[in-house]
């Protein structure tokens with residue numbers, strides 16, 4: 168009969184209306200500032216630069232621990248070109264202890280970044296990862312959204328906290344590489360020692376650094 | 385009580401000015417939709433004039449029929465025939481002489497009709513016309529004209545439906 | 559005067575008391591101004607409350623919470639909304655017709671406010687007790703169509719124009735059943751005056767009231783009137799003129815800031831006034847629903863009923879999907895119109911059949927049979943399934 172479906176619909180909505188006052192399960196809304204939905208591990212929004220060191224390290228320590236070697240691959244690959252890198256003129260030791268170039272400037276304009284994660288995929292040094300922080304609003308839409316080295320630096324601990332599985336894999340890989348490169352360095356040192364014994368020539372530092380760059384993943 | 389100018393009450397003068405202004409604008413404006421909207425002002429002014437004369441029923445019916453239906457009809461006709469753009473027209477058409485003659489003739493007929501039907505004693509008190517009274521006289525004295533008008537309108541309605549029916553198929557509106 | 563009847567007349571007494579401070583020749587004028595101020599203050603107030611209630615109600619219907627941030631339980635939300643719309647930039651499209659664009663919301667709000675003039679809010683509480691009050695209301699209601707057209711046309715926007723055309727077509731179509739379903743009441747009361755209509759429903763049989771809705775023709779008239787009223791106020795499920803999914807916001811797409819708020823206000827006030835008339839015509843106006851509840855002030859009853867009507871409108875909005883344009887028109891001309899016409903005949907028969915159970919049976923049977931039959935016929939022709947399109951050559 169005409170109007171039957173309408174009455175059924177009205178009954179349904181009435182049930183919903185009354186039910187939402189009675190049963191808490193019906194209300195799925197998470198009331199954001201007070202309550203938060205649990206963060207999913209694969210969440211990502213903007214990149215950050217990983218440094219080895221404590222969470223609350225001083226700015227100098229943070230910068231010293233940055234894994235980035237300013238190779239500029241990410242700068243070239245970033246589709247919207249929102250990364251800006253200036254290489255340093257001097258070098259600092261990396262996590263295996265080799266002297267490396269480091270970024271004198273590393274800026275990401277997060278108002279341009281599209282969270283594609285390409286920079287993370289291309290970085291051979293596990294130096295840039297995706298963050299989960301999303302409360303980034305500011306009153307300055309130009310300067311406030313242009314993040315520099317200091318703002319981008321986050322500890323490896325932080326990385327472990329937000330993406331535990333991924334970070335563990337990365338750490339294992341780095342440890343493996345470190346062991347490998349140490350072994351190689353040892354072997355090289357031995358060879359060098361042998362060579363030095365033959366004809367004193369201190370050169371093995373450079374080849375070791377190049378070999379260490381070979382991606383293993 | 386109510387201030388008068390030249391023997392006419394102030395409300396009457398204001399409404400009359402509004403009505404005439406609307407009519408003049410309807411004749412002179414270049415944009416057709418603007419003309420239609422000014423015509424609506426004239427309709428509203430007429431309704432107010434009826435109300436000013438204590439003719440509630442006529443006033444409200446004027447509003448209901450002219451503002452609610454006729455004005456909309458005019459507007460629809462404009463939009464459906466000329467498109468929604470902004471066509472500009474000259475205020476004076478080429479055969480303005482003919483128009484002038486027609487207007488003058490209409491005015492003359494109206495004046496004649498009005499002056500003829502004026503009661504001999506102009507100053508008699510306005511008759512108290514209630515809506516009920518109108519209803520009763522429509523159903524008794526004037527039942528014949530009412531029925532004729534009703535039949536005419538029904539015929540027009542059926543005609544409109546037939547015109548609107550799709551030609552190819554039999555299915556249509558009722 | 560007893561305390562209760564004083565409470566009943568409190569606003570009238572207040573009006574007289576304030577007017578008493580003015581010289582005698584000014585008093586009628588001051589009284590009218592006071593009444594107008596009352597209406598202009600009260601109904602936008604209800605509008606503010608309604609917007610929150612509607613959003614909360616719709617939220618609950620969809621198992622959401624609804625606004626709950628501003629003030630306790632979110633009840634100050636309209637204040638925030640008001641400040642927002644007042645301070646927002648007022649954008650007028652470059653090609654828009656400035657004057658008409660400006661006038662449209664003003665005409666709408668003024669016309670809608672005028673409609674309240676003949677609405678009896680309580681005993682002795684009507685601004686203008688006109689002989690042809692009902693006619694006045696419909697005449698005023700008809701002029702809101704023009705403002706909708708003005709808004710749509712002056713924006714120079716295809717969505718606005720389409721929305722306006724839809725709105726006007728819809729309002730004209732549903733005005734016919736709206737008027738015809740109200741005519742039944744006029745036939746029964748023998749008067750177009752809203753005050754008389756309410757008074758005619760004032761009696762009680764036992765403790766049950768003599769509301770028109772409790773008669774076969776009155777019930778049918780009420781349902782038809784409410785449907786037509788929904789369509790007339792462009793509310794869901796008849797909200798095609800502002801169907802967001804296809805027309806952005808319909809005829810007020812190009813309105814922002816305070817003008818948009820005016821349209822919003824006009825729409826809700828239109829809903830209140832038409833709901834108020836449904837109450838006046840069918841639900842006994844300000845009369846109490848049971849004889850023993852007569853001690854509650856009459857205006858209290860009116861506003862309670864209004865609240866109930868608003869709740870019903872919100873409930874319907876939360877339930878029904880939007881109609882398609884052809885369904886809308888078919889419904890108006892093939893269902894509403896025949897039903898209202900039949901209702902007129904039934905009401906006439908009721909009038910001349912005399913008291914007794916017989917007229918109850920016959921009238922109910924005729925209306926029910928027509929409803930079932932018409933429903934069947936319409937449903938039979940309803941082609942469910944993929945839609946076929948017809949294009950102009």
Ligand code: SF4
Nearest residue numbers: 245280281283284286
């Ligand atoms: S996430 Fe994509 S867009 Fe953002 S910085 Fe990395 S490469 Fe560029």
Ligand code: SF4
Nearest residue numbers: 235236238239241290
């Ligand atoms: S690709 Fe990695 S190491 Fe190279 S510049 Fe980017 S972040 Fe630094």
